[in-house]
Amino acid sequence: MEYKDYYQTLGVERSATTEEIKKAYRRLVRKYHPDVSQEKDAEQKIKEINEAYEVLQDAEKRAAYDRLGAQWKAGQEFHPPPDWDFNFSSGFGSGNATGGVDFSDFFESIFKAQRSGRQGRTQQSHFRMQGEDQHTQLSISLEEAYHGTTRSIQVQVSEPDSHGRTQYKNRALNVKIPAGVTTGQKIRLAGQGSAGMGGGANGDLYLEIQLQAHNFYRVEGKDIYLTLPITPWEAALGATIAVPTLGGQVDLKIPADSQSGQKLRLRGRGLTGKPAGDQYVVLQIVTPRATTEKERHFYKTMADTFPFDPRKDLLGT
Template sequence: MDYKDYYKTLGVDRTATQDEIKKAYRKLARKYHPDVNSDGGADARFKEAGEAFAVLGDAEKRAAYDELGAEPQRGGQGFRPPPNWEQSHQFSDPPQGAGGPDDAAFSDFFENLFRSGSRAEGQSSRMQAAGRDQHARVTLDIGDAFNGASRVLTMRVPEMDDAGRLVLKDRSVSVKIPKGVREGQHIRLKGKGSPGMGGGPAGDLFLEVAFAPHPTYRIDGRDIYVDLPVAPWEAALGGKVVMPTPGGEVGITIPKNARAGQKLRLKGRGLPGKSAGDLYAVLKIVNPPATTDAGRTLYEQMAKEMSFDPRKNMET
């Protein structure tokens, strides 16, 4: 079965309005009508124009046809309807009185897509099609994952206007952010996608979760990493310090002779969930500046008494 480019047949762009499609069809119908044109091939061109108008002249059929795309990769040959096309689309017979040829002469392409099942059922019904699922990204703060939140998102979605053109319209969607949501997770909002056609159900909206960059915390799955600054004496002597977490401040014990880059684990302090993540404090030793005579004296005393060489284990 050959794919039919109905827009090319009528000589219009895919963005053409319904009025432009009607004018293009009437122009071709007058040119190739058998009563006024006896040239060979005129009758076939007349029927092709009538078939194209039977689809593009009907807003619902046109929308369904546009779902197929331009099919340039198939070169017009070997086309097959998408899976479940017949189950998800129902059409009435082509509109009469347009001055076109008998629809019984329409191509196999038309019959398979727009007449399949309608004659066998012996009924005329509106085309029904489920709306498409839509995908978007929502950027959250880390606190939203800890506590849950509600958001109202404004999205630009494609809709068909009265002239049969696709336009973008703003739509507000309320979404509840569940506690413990992870980056990369998809939140499904049933029925919030593209509207269905002919009474068909609306599609779903899938929101992919992303976290906004945070000056203190880094997220890895359900685990959280935070750089914890400590003074040299805290690292050397050990002790308890207070540090911030997304769930509030907590006390953490610094072991004696702690190293820069050492990770201290706080179990279950990561993102909440059935299996909560952990929080890792990555030690960062911060030296106080020697801006006073007393401070410089202390550093000089340390250099004499400790005989510490930080480059001792460097390989040559």
């Protein structure tokens, strides 16, 4: 009996990660799948591919195979050591996307495969592979994130053609965006990913939300920040000012003796949710320009009236 190099069968390095093994397996199944392949030896190839994947996708089976395989090369005569005894504790086909394969004598000599439940599972019609999940980004406005919306989008999804080659098609979808979504949040559209093979289910499509920059608001999680310009007399004397929020205009009370950079909170006025975010209003005192003699005289009177030095602590005076 010849030694089978499962890594060579899948075309991966012995150091390949589980994800790399999975990608190689999917690529080869698409090429040799009985439903689409024009290769004469497709049926035998798919059996070899599935057997290799059955071992390498499972950490326990792969470790056992690696312990034996270091000294063997493909094509060499192979006999398991006399003291070798490996039995599956979880049965067969548990991680196999095709639902079962007809394993080789080499496989059975290593793993002492039990045959219960494996009869009648090698027909071509039973070779199924689930489609891959796909990921894309969806950019929406802050107002859409606050209120929720429905967007019509075009996505490009992959599916195999009649020869097993990957082709891409545009798909139109109406997507409901729930209120309160934030940047980085993912929306799952079941069955809208890549097409499955052999009757396998389609993969899912994941939309990652990206919030567009806003002219006035800044977003941190579910909290909204707004810089609010106020006059020096509003800051000094206090005032009630109309302030915009995503949910509509509200009246905000500015306390007397307010300073630039001071933050006032509007509870629950951020993005919706449980709990909802808040809106923080950051005060920015804006000094009017003095363009007339009367206006300059007013500032001179202020300078004479207020013995105020904002740099006292800075300069140590």
